[in-house]
Amino acid sequence: MGVGVDLTDVRQWPKMLPGFIVCLLLAWLVLQYDKYVVGDLHRGYGEASKVLKPIKEGKEPLPYEDYKKQKEESYKKAMEKYQAGLEKKKPSKPFILKKEDYEFILQNKAIPGKFTFGERMNQFQLTYVAVLLLGGMLIRNTVGVPSVLQPGTVAARPFIKPGIIILGAYYMWSDVLKVGLIGFVLVVIFVLGTQIVISLWGKKAKADDGLMGLMGAGVGVCGVSAAVAVAPVVNAKPRDFFYAIGTILLFGTIALFTFPYIGKLLNLHQAVYGAWVGTAILNTAQLVAAATWYGHEALLTANVVNIVRIGFIPIVVLWCIYYYVVRPARQVGDVTQRLNTWQVIKEKFPIFILGFFIMVTLNELKFFSPEVRDLLGRDIVKIFMAIGFAGVGLNIAFDDLKKAGGSAFAIGFIAATVKAILALLFVMAIGPGPFTIKQ
């Protein structure tokens, strides 16, 4: 995820600052759109439809003041019930139409155009995720991103990680273990399975060890991070490295923009969709984006499966060391090559996921009130994700995707596609129950 710039190198900060500010601004602007159009106007459409229904049935509409009073009183009653402990869920504030909109509906017997616009944007899932990714990609591949801004746009991408950590405030350990256990099964079957199949297929096809090792790690486990981790182990050539990265990015980009729509088309439950993208998409940033695009519940499930998956990076590196170094050495009688398991785990384990576990533990210990939980798990996560997605969108360059090539491209792409299809059938057969995170 952070390939390209070193966030912690203070000397690089001045170089990163301009691009990072652009990402912040872009994220802020798009969040304004998301809150107003996809949030408020979409809710306005629902409320306007409710107001319009009795009018179309020929009933006498309430005057505006009475309508407003009625809404406020029903909220007050619901709050009293909640405070008395009769209702478990805190009622959300009612959406009250403005006087001019209410009167427009009464006069024209129609829903104002702005609400219909909000509804359409919501129907087409054009939330902040889509706008930042599509918009960023469009900018990058048309007008381009000036070189002075590029380091900063790369530096914005890892801001998805604090989002992943803070999202931990939303989970109980029972949910993490429940979804994590089934996520573990998915990872073992599909993710490690892909890695092993690619290694064996590559041997059969007499493809280069370095390239196939990279492709297996990248396509199977965690995209670019795993490919970077495995590259020295399998003695990858620079050309192999770019082929593998190109294939991983191309598959991820196609998946990112198609999976949310495939999910809608198949009417997938949010939790099922989350489990699917958590297994099938190869890169954390793209996976988190595709899940957030679909909905908050999908993100909660995908996040756990992703954490299990990236926790597997050391295991993949161990497999590569065994398959490409230790095993061939033993075959020619060299017993000096050994696996230093602990060393590999220590070096390659993505430690940021420990932060997620700390957050889950704090939530389990009731450290967060429901308000703080919502503030952290929804509002603040959204801000971090928006900054990260601005960086991701501005870094989808068609030139990078064109680097995918060679015979290994076909093997990698076919394996990733087959994995995605099989994972989809598997999670659909299981259903939402085991993947659902209680909110």
Add this chain to the structure above:
Amino acid sequence: MQEEARTKELEAKAQKTFSAERREDYAVLLIAALVVILVLLGVIDNKVISSIYLIKY
């Protein structure tokens, strides 16, 4: 020979990138911890978040 040198160069680059990722992990842990502390202290609350959104219905 040239290929070998380039492979060594890539190896060094991969190692450097991975240690940069490790440092990045520490940085994101720190950022997340800071934000959580600020929320728990009440410095970042719902009012702060809603002040970010200028266009409201």
